[in-house]
Amino acid sequence: MINEKEHQNSKAKDMKLFFGKIVLYVILMFFVLEGATRLLHLNSEYPWFIINDHNIKTYAPNQTGYYTIGNRRMNFAQYHINKSGFNSYRDFNPTKDKEEVALLGDSFIEGLHQDYFNSIGEKVENALDNGTEVYEYGHSGYDLADVLYLMHTYEKKFELIDHIIIYLKFDNDLLRDTYAPDKYWVDSQYFLFSRIQRKSKFISYLKDIGFFEPVREMKTKMLSYVFPTEEAIKSSGDSASVENEKAKLYLENFKTLISKYPIDKTKTVFLLDKTKTDPLFLKYCDAQGYKYIDFSQEIENSKRPTTLVFDRHWNNNGRSIIARKIVEYLRTVEKPK
Structure with a gap:
């Protein structure tokens, strides 16, 4: 025993x-x-973002680091967040004496996928070679409401800027007709899993390569059964009719935003892809005198890829094409008086 x-x-x-x-x-x-x-350096390193004193979502000023994505360090780019909270090689100090260009938009303008010293703005400056300064007001997730509110808030500064170019994606940037900062996105940095990611680079890497995607997808599917999304409900309808209704809604949102935050048509232009923009919107812009730069043909005709292998953002070739289109436009317009 x-x-x-x-x-x-x-x-x-x-x-x-x-x-x-x-x-x-x-x-x-x-x-x-x-x-x-x-x-x-296999993990993603993303700059901290905040809602500043003007109720605008930007990055916390004066940060530097390396933005890494791709499961084999496919993209490794240095970022530099300036005093204004944007990824740029220069600070934004417009004056009456200099010629300045403002580029505004989402992550495509933000440019974390490329070294900050080889950005679209830098390419434009180098091509012009006349002392023009380019200010890149780009932030991931920005839509037209974000951009127009920013311009309205910094009105005095934008009055000094000579040319304003707004990158606009019709299907993404006109989903709302009023501005409110994305506080949830800012707060998400302090969620438990986000804090763990900040501490553990390996866990951050696992997330980047999709290791946790099955869990996230399972959660999404379970929630979709309980709370069906609006898109899922509408999917049974006629797709052409739905798209037409969306286009009308987006145009109305545009009109509402412009009425709240008017823009100077003499020095403001939209940067867009006509093939991905509803004709209804283009027709309205033409009728109302809103100018736009269309880069669709140059992107389509490029013999080399214009986007990253693992991501839809522009690669160096794509950014060079966009920069050339901007330069072509700037050479055809005079500095506003």
């Missing part, structure tokens, strides 16, 4: 030792992978 108890105790100790070794090996393996991820 005693021998049997001793045998059971011995087995229990062996099991504890076995599981203890497993836990130890897992911890050691985690630290090895964490160290390798940090050493090779």
